[in-house]
Amino acid sequence: MDIPKLLDGRLKLRHLVLVDALTKQGSVVGAAAALHVTQPVATRSLHDLESILGVELYERGPRGITPTIFGEAFTAHARAVIAQLTQAGRHVFELAEADRGTVVVGTHLAGSNVLLPGAIARLKVERPLLTVIVREGTPETLLVELEAGRVDLIVGRLTSPTDQSAIRDTLYEESVELVTRARHPLAELDSLTLADLADYPWILPGTETSLRRELEEFFARNGMPLPANRVEATSFLTVRQLLIETDMIAVLPSLIPRDDARLTTLPVALDPIGHSVGITLSPGRTLSPSAEALVGNLRRIAAEIAPPGR
Structure with missing residues (x-):
């Protein structure tokens, strides 16, 4: 099988966005609704992408679609590209508007009531025009959001060491x-x-x-x-x-x-x-200045609130 030529102009950004939505929603109907396109448009785009790659990305079933091994692999790459492009746009904006910016942080129970609010409060004193978006979710859901670039970092319990999918940094x-x-x-x-x-x-x-x-x-x-x-x-x-x-x-x-x-x-x-409480980051993705500023405050707050002797 020849290696697909993904830079010959046939692959579009909309294909990557579609794959992200299809894997997340588990159905063509759900993906189409999430992307505000019709189902035939989503189906045609999926067929175009599978033709470009030369493999089936999803198995069709009565209850929706399930990624094949090719679909799982391509989804991971698609999300990485989307995340990098999102980060690039925000990075350029923040360089042009030094006192502004946005950081999106995911959180679950551990760290959500003391650590994160304290860090945000201190950050807003330093940079009042910076927007902080907090998203709650389960650890598994937030990891998908991190992979896709929809959150910049996760604050909460660390359940595993750093691996290829995530960098985990213990705070206390x-x-x-x-x-x-x-x-x-x-x-x-x-x-x-x-x-x-x-x-x-x-x-x-x-x-x-x-x-x-x-x-x-x-x-x-x-x-x-x-x-x-x-x-x-x-x-x-x-x-x-x-x-x-x-x-x-x-x-x-x-x-x-x-x-x-x-x-x-x-x-x-x-x-x-x-448990260990800390920060989870995406490997291979540079943090924006806004996210870096939040991480710095998370470290300082953690040093102040960590239980004695820990």
């Missing part, structure tokens, strides 16, 4: 605690066991998170099933309000209740569950 280590409202019936007790908590409702992280898997293992080691009376949530605002208004018990990073007078922690150790 943080423990995980059992958190309740300050006036919870168990809050005044000095000694508790996991069994004492069995009859209360719980708030647990979603099944797609590493913390959830670690909690399942923790309960199994202690000979107990996962609480049946539970809510699964990762939104900090939702979790906090549920804790304040009910007798629920949540599993949260230790910094979340530290400065919140309406929350407290229970004396039940979750060792060895803990």
